[in-house]
Amino acid sequence: MMKQWIVALAGGMLSLAASAGEYNLTVDRVQIDTGDFVKEGIGYNGASPGPVLRLKEGEDVTINVTNNLDEMTSIHWHGLILPYQQDGVPGISYAGIKPGETFTYQFPIVQAGTYWFHSHSGFQEPNGAYGAIVIEPKGREPFRYDRDYVVQLTDKHPHSGDRIMRNLKMSADYYNRQQQTVGDFFAEADEKGFVATLEDRLMWGDMRMMKADIEDVQGFTALINGKGPEQNWTGLFEPGERIRLRFINSSAMTYFDIRIPGLEMTVVQADGNNVQPVNVDEFRIGVAETYDVIVRIKDEKAYTIFAESMGRSGFGRATLAPKPGMTAAVPEMREAPLLTMADMAGHMDHGGMDHGGMDHGGADQSDMGKAIMDHGSMNHGDMAGMDHSAMSMSGGDASDPFYAAGSGLMPKAANGGKFLSYADLKAQNPLYEHREATREIEMRLTGNMERYEWSINGVKYEDADPVVLQYGERVRFKFVNETMMTHPMHLHGMWSILDVGEGKWNPVKHVISVSPATTVYMETEVDAPGQWAFHCHLSYHAASGMFRKIVVEGGPDSEVAERTQKGQQGGES
Amino acid sequence: MTRLTASLSAFSLAMATLVTPAMAQSDLAKKTQTAKSFWGVSAEKLEYRYSDADEELAVIEGGAFYGTDELKFHWLFAGEWEEAHNAWETLENQFVAQTPVSDFWDAKAGVRIDTPEGADRVYGVLGLTGLAPQWVEVDTNLYVSDEGDASIDLEAEYELLITNYWILSASLETLVALSEDREIGVGKGLNSTEVGLRLSYDLFERTFSPYVGVVHERKYSDTADLARDGGGSTEDWFAVIGARVMF
Numbered sequence: 074m075m076k077q078w079i080v081a082l083a084g085g086m087l088s089l090a091a092s093a094g095e096y097n098l099t100v101d102r103v104q105i106d107t108g109d110f111v112k113e114g115i116g117y118n119g120a121s122p123g124p125v126l127r128l129k130e131g132e133d134v135t136i137n138v139t140n141n142l143d144e145m146t147s148i149h150w151h152g153l154i155l156p157y158q159q160d161g162v163p164g165i166s167y168a169g170i171k172p173g174e175t176f177t178y179q180f181p182i183v184q185a186g187t188y189w190f191h192s193h194s195g196f197q198e199p200n201g202a203y204g205a206i207v208i209e210p211k212g213r214e215p216f217r218y219d220r221d222y223v224v225q226l227t228d229k230h231p232h233s234g235d236r237i238m239r240n241l242k243m244s245a246d247y248y249n250r251q252q253q254t255v256g257d258f259f260a261e262a263d264e265k266g267f268v269a270t271l272e273d274r275l276m277w278g279d280m281r282m283m284k285a286d287i288e289d290v291q292g293f294t295a296l297i298n299g300k301g302p303e304q305n306w307t308g309l310f311e312p313g314e315r316i317r318l319r320f321i322n323s324s325a326m327t328y329f330d331i332r333i334p335g336l337e338m339t340v341v342q343a344d345g346n347n348v349q350p351v352n353v354d355e356f357r358i359g360v361a362e363t364y365d366v367i368v369r370i371k372d373e374k375a376y377t378i379f380a381e382s383m384g385r386s387g388f389g390r391a392t393l394a395p396k397p398g399m400t401a402a403v404p405e406m407r408e409a410p411l412l413t414m415a416d417m418a419g420h421m422d423h424g425g426m427d428h429g430g431m432d433h434g435g436a437d438q439s440d441m442g443k444a445i446m447d448h449g450s451m452n453h454g455d456m457a458g459m460d461h462s463a464m465s466m467s468g469g470d471a472s473d474p475f476y477a478a479g480s481g482l483m484p485k486a487a488n489g490g491k492f493l494s495y496a497d498l499k500a501q502n503p504l505y506e507h508r509e510a511t512r513e514i515e516m517r518l519t520g521n522m523e524r525y526e527w528s529i530n531g532v533k534y535e536d537a538d539p540v541v542l543q544y545g546e547r548v549r550f551k552f553v554n555e556t557m558m559t560h561p562m563h564l565h566g567m568w569s570i571l572d573v574g575e576g577k578w579n580p581v582k583h584v585i586s587v588s589p590a591t592t593v594y595m596e597t598e599v600d601a602p603g604q605w606a607f608h609c610h611l612s613y614h615a616a617s618g619m620f621r622k623i624v625v626e627g628g629p630d631s632e633v634a635e636r637t638q639k640g641q642q643g644g645e646s
Numbered sequence: 647m648t649r650l651t652a653s654l655s656a657f658s659l660a661m662a663t664l665v666t667p668a669m670a671q672s673d674l675a676k677k678t679q680t681a682k683s684f685w686g687v688s689a690e691k692l693e694y695r696y697s698d699a700d701e702e703l704a705v706i707e708g709g710a711f712y713g714t715d716e717l718k719f720h721w722l723f724a725g726e727w728e729e730a731h732n733a734w735e736t737l738e739n740q741f742v743a744q745t746p747v748s749d750f751w752d753a754k755a756g757v758r759i760d761t762p763e764g765a766d767r768v769y770g771v772l773g774l775t776g777l778a779p780q781w782v783e784v785d786t787n788l789y790v791s792d793e794g795d796a797s798i799d800l801e802a803e804y805e806l807l808i809t810n811y812w813i814l815s816a817s818l819e820t821l822v823a824l825s826e827d828r829e830i831g832v833g834k835g836l837n838s839t840e841v842g843l844r845l846s847y848d849l850f851e852r853t854f855s856p857y858v859g860v861v862h863e864r865k866y867s868d869t870a871d872l873a874r875d876g877g878g879s880t881e882d883w884f885a886v887i888g889a890r891v892m893f
Contacts, residue, residue, distance in 0.1 A: 145678070164675025194678055235681075240852075242715075243686040243892065247852055250810040278780035281750060292851075521749055523777060526715050533715075535676045606679070616681040617715075 095135045096126060098204075100146045100170075100192070105201050107229050107294040108301030114201030114229075115142065115192065122299050122323070123190075123204030125223050130185040130211045136178040138170060145169040145194055148178070149565070150206065151361060152188040152345050152583040155180040157603025160565055162193045165604045165622055169194060185210030186345025187319040187363045188583075189225070196234020199325035199612045203227070207319060208345075215501055216341045216350065218367050221317035222308040226358070226380055226389050228293035228327040229301075237290055238613055245525040248290045251386060251409050252283060276414075284411040286522060286557055287482070288384035289613060290326045295380060295389030302390040305400065310393055312373045317341075319365050322358040325612040328383035328559060328586075330357050332487055333376050333393070334404060338366035340493055344582040347501035354490035357383065359561040359586035361610035364493075368393070375399040383482065383559070385409040407487065415479035416557050418590035477590040482559065496573050498580035504568060505598050507577030510549035514540065518554045518562070518587060518609070518619065526617055527556075527609065533618030540607070540621050542599045544628030549596045554587045560614065561586045564623070566605040570596045584610060602628030685712040686892070693888025695861060699879055702729035708891070711744075718744045720754070725762075733763035742771055751776035758789060765829045768792045781805070796824040797832065808845075813855070817842040826868065831876065833868020840864075846890055855890040 103116035117123025128134055140146045147169045149161035159180040163169035170176040185208045192202035205223040230237060240247040253274075262270040277284060300306040310316050318338075322329060332338075332355040340351045342365035350367075358364055358380075370376065373395045380389035385406045392400055473494045476483045486492040520527040529537070542548055550569075552562060562569075563584045570579050572594040579596075587593045602625050609619035676682075689708030696702055709722040722740040727733070742756030751774060758769040773787035785801040803817040821837040844859030861884040865873050870880040 162675070163678040164673060165679075168674065169678065195681075238681050239684050239686065242684040243688070244852070252807055252810055254807040254809050256809070275780065281777055281779060281781060523750055524715065524746070534680050535682065606675075608679075615679070618680060620679055622675060 094132045095137070097137045097139070098123065098148070099139045099141050100148075100202065101141045103201065105229060105299070106304075107296060108303040109294045110231050112229065112231060115146075115197045116201050117204050120299070121201030121203070122225050122227070123202075125205045125207055126190065128182050128206060128208045130182055130208055133179065133181050137175050138178065139175040140170045140172055143172050145171060146197060146202070147192055147194045148190050148202075149193040150178075150180075150188070150190050151563075152186075152363070153180070153206070154183050154566070154568070154601065157566055157601065157605060160605065162565065162606045165606050182208055184208060184345060186342055186347075187223070187321060187365050188345050189321045189323055189361075189363065191323065193606070196238065196325075196612060196616070198323075199230070199234040199237070201227075201229070203323040205319070205321055215347060216339075216367060217315060218317040219314040220310065221319060223298065223319045223321065224308075224378065224391065225298050225321045225323050226327075226329055227296045227299075228290070228324040228382070228387065229296050230290060230293040230325075234325070234612065238616055241289065241525045241613055242617075245289075245523055246283070246286075248292055249283070249285060249288070250291055251285045251287075251384065253285060253411075280417070281523060282417065282557060283522075284413070284481070285384075285409070286412060287410065288327065288382060288386050289525075289558070289611070291384070291386035293327065293387055295324075295327065295329070295382065295387045297378065297380065297389045297391040300391070302388060302403070306391040307397060307399075308391070308393050309397065310370055310395060312371055312395060313369075315367050315369045316393065317365060317367050318378075319363065320358055321363045322360055324360050326360065327387070328357060328359055328561075329380040329389065330355055330383060330484060331378070331380045333368060333378050334402070334488070336368045336370065336376055338368055340364055340366050340497075343498050343580055344584060346504070346581045348580055349499040349501055349578075351493060351497045352491065353486075353493040353497075354488050355484070355486040356493035357484050359559070359584055359610075361561055361563055361584045362582070362586070375401040377401040377403055379404050381406050383410075404487065410481045412557055412589065413479055413481040415477040416481055416589035418477065418555065475586075475591060475593065476588045480588060480590070482588060495571060495580075495586075498571070498573060498582075499575050499578040500580050503577040504581050505570070505577075507579075508547055510596050511546040513549040513551055515551045515553065516562075518552060518556055518560050520556045520558070520614075520619070522557065525613075527614040527619035529619055529621055534608075534620035534622075535618065537621060539604075539624045542597075542623060542625045544599055544602050544625055546599045547596055548599055549594060552585065552587045552593045552595070554589055554591055554593075557589045558611075558614075559586060559588050560619065561610040562607070563610045564597065564605065564607045566601045566603065566623075566625075567597050567599065570598075572596065599625055601625060683712065683714050686710065688890075688892040690890060691888060692891055693857075693886045695884040695886045697879075698883045701879075701882065701884075703727065703735070703884070704729070705886075705888075709740075713744075716745060720744055720756075731763065735762060736760070737762040740771060742773065744775070747774075748776075750778075754787075760830075767827075767830060778802075791827065793827055793829075794825075795827040795832070797837075798822045798824070811848045813846050813848070815842075815844050815846065817844075823869075828872065831869065831872045833870075833872055835868065836866045837869040838863065838865045842886070844886065844888075853891065853893050857886075857888055857890065859886045860884065861886050 098117050101119050103121050105112050105114040105121050114121050138148050147161045147163045159178050160166040188206040190204050191198040205225050294301045298306040337352050375392050375394035378391040475495045484492045517530045519531045561584045568581045569585050571582050585595050605623040607621045607623045608615040687710045691707040693705050704727040707724045711718045711720045713719050720742050725737040726735040728735040738760045740758040742754040744752045744754040747753045754773040756771050758771050760767040769789040769791045771787050775785040778784050783803045788798050790796045799821045801819045806814040819840040823832045826834045840863045842861040844857040846855040846857035848855045863882045865880045873880050
């Protein structure tokens with residue numbers, strides 16, 4: 074039974090590949106059935122999610138993409154290292170793919186791991202245009218598993234991407250149905266006292282900020298491999314097997330907290346790169362990140378893969394089972410978190426200085442958060458060692474250096490066990506020789522929640538000059554999140570080496586999630602000439618301005634890195 | 647009606663000339679990777695009012711906008727249809743350009759054309775709209791009419807969330823005239839207040855939210871006298887039923 078299924082799958086793969094290393098994809102209008110609603114969307118080869126592209130490290134791939142839509146399209150190979158003309162961002166890599174046209178991508182596969190692909194045109198990606206990429210390594214992997222599954226998460230919304238963007242611009246809280254109510258006020262007054270509760274509300278009201286501003290777009294159905302919670306995607310196993318689960322968060326806007334009640338997960342890869350294995354009970358996956366975990370299942374029973382959205386407005390559910398049709402209990406979603414003053418550092422400036430005591434408390438806390446992160450930054454040098462032990466908090470501890478101290482978003486494992494922190498991620502094999510960064514570029518993540526405008530250093534993409542990097546340098550990016558939202562920052566074409574204070578063992582990623590009121594550092598070996606995109610991977614944040622063009626000048630192929638506009642050294646001010 | 651159509655086409659012409667140059671400057675990536683212009687249509691009030699004096703009114707307040715974060719064009723429409731006279735007691739169209747002046751406030755400027763039953767007026771409008779601390783939505787405007795009369799209106803609204811779907815909104819509208827305009831029943835000083843309390847339910851997302859409520863209208867001093875002279879009332883309580891629409 075299982076074998077037949079595998080044969081069928083392999084057959085499907087063969088038909089996809091016309092010849093070795095050649096793949097065909099069509100971009101189509103499709104129906105997406107979430108179990109809650111049916112919606113027209115965009116997919117690949119007639120389905121959303123599209124096929125899993127199984128590639129091999131070292132092969133040269135040719136991927137023919139035929140656009141069957143009546144509008145322009147594009148495919149971006151998220152996380153893949155390739156020549157910039159193949160990166161698939163209209164206006165930066167190429168012009169895009171016209172209706173009816175077939176564009177042929179050709180590039181060598183120089184990496185292994187779990188990645189994904191998606192449209193970079195308009196809101197096609199939130200509308201369903203995504204698929205998974207699994208790249209088999211050339212050599213042996215440093216971990217064993219008996220079978221693997223892609224677990225691709227998305228947040229399918231009944232509204233189209235254009236509609237969502239428009240509604241957010243009309244009213245930034247359009248989709249927020251977790252705002253604090255009169256009932257919440259009295260419940261809190263019972264607990265903390267009427268005056269304290271009133272003071273708290275007045276303080277937030279004075280700044281016109283909402284504690285419940287965690288998820289911009291609620292009202293989605295979370296899908297796992299295209300199936301809603303009721304449709305229950307199921308991965309089969311035989312007791313005793315080790316199963317590799319390749320989690321990919323292809324959501325437009327939703328962070329998920331993932332657990333499999335009853336099973337410990339061993340995280341072996343983050344964003345396609347091997348990490349030193351960490352056993353966890355739960356982990357948070359930012360938008361566009363990928364995590365590979367291995368679970369070992371001994372019992373002949375079903376387990377639920379439970380993916381709660383960070384703001385607890387929806388959940389994805391799938392099952393691992395020895396036989397089709399078996400299910401396990403589906404946990405209740407936990408209570409929705411609320412932001413705290415610690416998440417508000419950036420708003421102290423315009424919020425007003427006159428709120429007295431409480432505000433100062435908030436500011437102090439967030440400074441503490443920054444202080445902790447600054448330790449991380451100091452560690453990257455040689456003097457590292459000791460600080461790091463103070464930094465990497467062990468499981469069960471409620472603190473995490475990648476959240477502002479006292480943040481309402483601080484994750485906790487449902488079973489009280491270990492929740493993965495960025496601080497736990499250490500590279501298995503460093504990709505690069507560790508060296509001092511040649512310069513630092515500050516990227517303040519900024520925005521105006523009320524107007525639904527998002528920007529970098531206070532400047533929206535449409536008004537910004539490109540950031541110019543020189544081939545061969547090692548740039549240290551300093552992300553300062555001045556907003557109350559979490560931003561998954563994605564640099565195309567080059568790796569993002571996340572500073573967790575581990576020097577050459579710092580993990581290598583393609584998306585760096587930056588929590589409210591924190592400062593996070595990443596470094597990039599500027600080894601890819603050309604023009605690249607850099608943006609927040611929340612679709613509607615990127616579309617409303619949290620986006621930059623990066624130009625890499627010089628390099629072996631210097632003619633490709635033409636400077637289109639004069640940018641300043643060190644990024645825009 | 648012809649006047650309205652003419653204004654609308656002038657409005658769209660103005661829009662086209664103002665928006666096009668900005669679009670032409672942006673490169674392809676800025677066009678394909680970001681969403682720049684937006685539009686929306688909404689009606690804050692679409693209601694039937696029944697007064698304690700058996701007066702029946704249909705009231706509409708709404709508008710449409712098109713534009714960017716930096717510059718939006720609004721068409722605002724407000725009217726009161728009086729059942730007994732089969733006529734628009736008030737009917738105004740505003741065409742304004744709106745631009746942010748701070749994190750929470752927008753300035754606007756444009757024209758307002760009043761064409762109710764009776765004398766018409768055209769006004770120049772300068773306004774400020776935005777969100778005051780404690781989530782109070784405020785809209786205030788200075789009008790100068792073609793007769794040279796100036797007036798100021800102020801609207802404030804606060805929404806109390808009973809639940810995330812049941813919303814109680816309190817509103818206050820007031821008009822102060824800096825000079826008298828007898829022909830349209832405007833006296834000098836505080837003219838009128840309208841206080842409303844409406845309980846709505848978001849029935850179909852935020853697109854359609856029916857409500858019930860009460861509205862209290864009052865006219866003051868000279869304006870009240872003018873109303874009395876014209877046989878109208880100076881203070882009314884209304885029961886209202888209607889819907890908020892946004893798409």
